[in-house]
Amino acid sequence: MLYIGNMKPLSHPKMEDVTVEGILYAFSNPIRIRIYAELASAECTQICSAYRDITGAKLPKSTLSQHFAILRETGLILSERKGTxxxxxxxxxxxKKRFGPMIESIIGAYIEQNARNKKSAKKKKRI
Amino acid sequence: MLYIGNMKPLSHPKMEDVTVEGILYAFSNPIRIRIYAELASAECTQICSAYRDITGAKLPKSTLSQHFAILRETGLILSERKGTxxxxxxxxxxxKKRFGPMIESIIGAYIEQNARNKKSAKKKKRI
DNA sequence: TTTGGTAGTTCGTAATAACAGAACTTAAGA
DNA sequence: TCTTAAGTTCTGTTATTACGAACTACCAAA
Structure with a gap:
């Protein structure tokens, strides 16, 4: 394999090696499931740094980098370097071909949960 | 709260406090998702020790106890003590009422994955 | 072609969580 | 009452995670 400099090349697993447990593990982290949900709803590719503020607070970039690596190595996302x-x-x-409706139903439930939480937070505020 | 002896009482979260991330975390462990899948397919309640050999090797009972506690405290299962x-x-x-088809689709994908693995293991054996 | 800045990665380490053996609780039966 | 069986809790060890700091890679302006 060709290495350019000291950085590891981006590696993506073959879809046949992707596991249900791996995906669930990746999604069990609130930052990662959120990144995936937003990526899924985006119309074009998104750069890593677009998610620095995803939690409200500023995320350390090393942490964000790791989360993207996990999403990638789990098989959920495809990454490509363009310049920096x-x-x-x-x-x-x-x-979808491999896991059927699983991922869509997870993200669907996740989005619904967030909508519910937002509503109840508003309700609390009003009191 | 009434304590009988020194053991913590079994606690189950209200369904409204159960989260998508929590469920995915619980399922991200191969032993736990397997326990849940088998519990889901069982027709009556199952005792903890029925899953001692679920991995092929004998599981330490402290480990099994912890896994059941996590499934319970995540909101996935209901436990009741009957004698010992x-x-x-x-x-x-x-x-299902709260998360729609999410859990069924996860367990469905998990079962399918296992069936696929079994097949390819057989294939390997034949070679 | 140097210099500076931006985007992201890797490394080191401290905090956190998972695992499993040992000791314990509880209950049932001889 | 003694023993055994089923789980639980405690505890030390091991493995993971998170984040700051140092680094790489690339680009653009001087």
């Missing part, structure tokens, strides 16, 4: 930027998109078509 | 035994069943109806 890391461009990302989900592997949704392949994932 | 712990009887368990899934909270599938409530879960």
């Amino acid at each position: 930027e890391l461009h990302n998109k989900t592997r949704c078509a392949e994932l | 035994e712990l009887h368990n069943k899934t909270r599938c109806a409530e879960l």
Whole structure:
């Protein structure tokens, strides 16, 4: 394998090696599931740094970098370096082919949960 | 709260406090997702010790106890002590009401993955 | 072609969580 | 009452995670 400099090349697993447990583990982290959900709803590739403020507070970039690496190595996203930027998109078509409605139903439930929480937070505020 | 002896009482979260991330975390462990899948397919409550050999090797009972506690405290299963035994069943109806098809699609994908792996193991053996 | 800045990665380490053996609780039966 | 069985809790060890600091890679302006 060709290495340019000291950085590891980006590696993506073959879809046949992607596991249900791996995906669930990746999604069990609130930052990662959120990144995936937003990536899935985006129309074009997104760069890593676009998610620095995803939690409200500023995330350390080393942490963000690790989360993207986990999403990538789990098989959920495809990353490509363009200049200094890391461009990302989900592997949704392949994932759907392999895991059926699983991922969509997870993200659907996640989005619904957030909507519910927002509502109840508003309610609390009003009191 | 009434304590009988020194053991903590079994506590189950309200379904409204159960989270998507929590469920995914619980399922990200191969032993736990397997326990849940088997519990879901069982027709009656199952005792904890029924899963001692679930991995092929004998599991330490402290480990098994912890896994059941996590499934319970995540909101996935309902446990009840009967004598010295712990009887368990899934909270599938409530879960479905709250999370829609999510859990069924996860367990479906998990079962399919196992079937696929079994097949390819057989294939390997034949060679 | 140097200099400076930006985007992201890797390394080191401190905090955190998981695992499993040992000791314990509880209950049931001889 | 003694013993055994089923789980739980405690505890030390091991493995993971998170984040700051140092680093690489690339680009653009001087």
